Amino acid sequence: MQNIIDGFLKFQREAFPQRSALFKQLASTQSPGTLFITCSDSRVVPELLTQQEPGDLFVIRNAGNIVPSYGPEPGGVSATVEYAVAVLGVSDIVICGHSDCGAMTAISTCKCLEHLPAVANWLRHAESAKVINAARHHASAADHLDALVRDNVIAQLANLKTHPSVALALEQGRLNLHGWVYDIESGAIAALDGNSQRFVSLAEHPHTCALASQPSSAA
Secondary structure (H helix, E strand, O other): OOOHHHHHHHHHHHHHHHHHHHHHHHOOOOOEEEEEEEEEOOOOHHHHHHHOOOOOOEEEEEEOOOOOOOOOOOOHHHHHHHHHHOOOOOOOEEEEEEEEHHHHHHOOOOOOOOOHHHHHHHHHHHHHHHHHHHOOOOOHHHHHHHHHHHHHHHHHHHHOOOOOOHHHHOOOOOOOOEEEEEOOOOOOEEEEOOOOOEEEEEEOOOOOOOOEEEEEEEE
């Protein structure tokens, strides 16, 4: 714990003064352009891998970068999505999975989670990814996991579109959706191409988007 306290003291002494004008601006308002939904995994740091400043990203983190489908009793993820889209007016939502994901590993290996009932219940929101992934042939356990991570990103994008605030923003042409997979070892990101439904290198295809909304033509 002491290293965390020491880090805060260093932040207060060095980093904060360098951004004092930014923090003064952020003291009473925020206008992030992107909602970034990713895993709680300690190796995934959204602001670091996207090189964003405080105030740029509105972040949701949970086991498996999961977005439950909208239901009669919305939870914290649903509330945060709604606030980001309907109040903050974000223009983009990123769902970012990652390599060596513990949540997806538990699913891909059919690990017994009886001793972790809350985790088991949470991972049911990835059931469609599990079923689709299980119907395919995989050359190895590693390929199985990598494919499941990607399938889960696609599944969570589908869940995301069931949220009324997201559906409305897409209909009005003011929201884009992105599906990413971050590779921890290489630092690379694979992005879902909505046209081909394949993941491609974001470095080589920086404009890749899972769903670029268009304004409705309805009068």
